[in-house]
Amino acid sequence: MRIPKHIGIIPDGNRRWAVENGLEKKDGYDRGLNPGLELYKLCKEMGVKEISYYGFTVDNTKRPTEQRLSFTNACVDAVKLLSGEDAELLVLGNADSKMFPEELLPYTKRRTFGKGGMKLNFLVNYSWEWDTGFAKNNLMGPLQSQEVSRVDLVIRWGGRKRLSGFLPLQSVYSDFYFIDDFWPDFKKEHLEEAIGWYSKQEISLGG
Amino acid sequence: MRIPKHIGIIPDGNRRWAVENGLEKKDGYDRGLNPGLELYKLCKEMGVKEISYYGFTVDNTKRPTEQRLSFTNACVDAVKLLSGEDAELLVLGNADSKMFPEELLPYTKRRTFGKGGMKLNFLVNYSWEWDTGFAKNNLMGPLQSQEVSRVDLVIRWGGRKRLSGFLPLQSVYSDFYFIDDFWPDFKKEHLEEAIGWYSKQEISLGG
Numbered sequence: 001m002r003i004p005k006h007i008g009i010i011p012d013g014n015r016r017w018a019v020e021n022g023l024e025k026k027d028g029y030d031r032g033l034n035p036g037l038e039l040y041k042l043c044k045e046m047g048v049k050e051i052s053y054y055g056f057t058v059d060n061t062k063r064p065t066e067q068r069l070s071f072t073n074a075c076v077d078a079v080k081l082l083s084g085e086d087a088e089l090l091v092l093g094n095a096d097s098k099m100f101p102e103e104l105l106p107y108t109k110r111r112t113f114g115k116g117g118m119k120l121n122f123l124v125n126y127s128w129e130w131d132t133g134f135a136k137n138n139l140m141g142p143l144q145s146q147e148v149s150r151v152d153l154v155i156r157w158g159g160r161k162r163l164s165g166f167l168p169l170q171s172v173y174s175d176f177y178f179i180d181d182f183w184p185d186f187k188k189e190h191l192e193e194a195i196g197w198y199s200k201q202e203i204s205l206g207g
Numbered sequence: 208m209r210i211p212k213h214i215g216i217i218p219d220g221n222r223r224w225a226v227e228n229g230l231e232k233k234d235g236y237d238r239g240l241n242p243g244l245e246l247y248k249l250c251k252e253m254g255v256k257e258i259s260y261y262g263f264t265v266d267n268t269k270r271p272t273e274q275r276l277s278f279t280n281a282c283v284d285a286v287k288l289l290s291g292e293d294a295e296l297l298v299l300g301n302a303d304s305k306m307f308p309e310e311l312l313p314y315t316k317r318r319t320f321g322k323g324g325m326k327l328n329f330l331v332n333y334s335w336e337w338d339t340g341f342a343k344n345n346l347m348g349p350l351q352s353q354e355v356s357r358v359d360l361v362i363r364w365g366g367r368k369r370l371s372g373f374l375p376l377q378s379v380y381s382d383f384y385f386i387d388d389f390w391p392d393f394k395k396e397h398l399e400e401a402i403g404w405y406s407k408q409e410i411s412l413g414g
Binding site for chain 2 (some may be wrong): 134140163169176
């Protein structure tokens with residue numbers, strides 16, 4: 001089976017999951033932690049070399065404060081959780097903003113935990129404009145995400161079929177796999193089906 | 208019904224259509240002309256304001272010469288065909304290369320035909336690297352495609368689920384709709400289903 005080297009994860013649907021389960025919207029994010037850890041472990045077993053995980057964006061921070069605090073805490077907890085595994089962690093996003101959690105500043109350069117071996121990129125207070133220096137149709141300077149390689153497969157949970165600003169230049173040739181279930185309802189079959197589908201796609205890179 | 212202002216069209220599957228119909232690969236491109244005209248007319252009726260049509264890319268020009276000549280001719284013919292309609296035509300791509308057809312040089316600045324009214328962008332000898340000035344993880348200067356607005360809906364024929372370098376910065380928030388049929392088998396129901404689906408999607412632009 002052809003295994004993607006680099007998978008992008010868009011873990012959408014936390015708030016809708018919370019509402020469907022009689023909780024407040026803000027209480028959905030916490031339920032995304034275990035899925036994230038399980039996904040990491042499954043990918044490691046399969047031989048995936050890199051995962052980019054869409055934490056939150058600059059746009060997301062305009063949501064009500066209690067939601068913002070909740071998804072920010074979930075990202076901090078996720079990074080702490082994964083730093084207990086074998087991983088090379090990088091947190092990528094606009095760290096000059098006060099929306100960027102201080103606890104994650106030490107991770108803005110890639111750090112190796114345990115035996116390393118898998119690159120894990122967490123997008124935190126990320127925006128594609130920040131990444132590309134995009135302003136008024138001008139682009140400027142080095143890509144902020146230059147440390148992140150081309151993404152082979154993007155998997156999005158939560159039923160929407162869009163990238164929502166996720167790593168636009170790394171995703172130019174990615175295959176997209178969309179899952180209707182909400183991210184907190186992650187199960188290993190989702191990943192297996194996504195990889196099974198990916199392995200049957202023809203790679204052309206435009207050629 | 209919520210109609211997308213700007214639709215991106217990835218008309219894939221011409222070669223596979225040709226092979227399935229007992230023709231040579233190069234003979235598939237010609238069969239994409241009528242679908243393109245029909246799609247334009249349907250979009251105009253629906254009130255779509257702008258269409259971006261993926262003609263061919265710099266990568267595509269590495270294919271065998273007879274295929275290259277065939278898709279290049281099909282693009283020239285498509286632009287000529289559409290210049291007989293009410294449209295504001297722009298051909299966008301690397302015109303400094305000899306792979307760019309001379310006949311299309313007059314269209315590299317937007318020109319109005321008939322009563323104008325709908326913007327039609329044709330990507331011809333386009334590449335996302337050329338568009339963004341991307342080299343070695345650096346980006347430089349104005350976007351070559353700055354004349355092209357944000358894309359609301361990308362429709363791709365031919366079964367693949369990827370952007371293949373199509374306008375990466377205009378597509379950051381686009382909804383994606385994928386159709387298994389090959390482009391030469393275009394029928395109006397494809398477009399109607401795509402727009403029907405789009406009109407039910409929630410717009411969030413990351414908020």
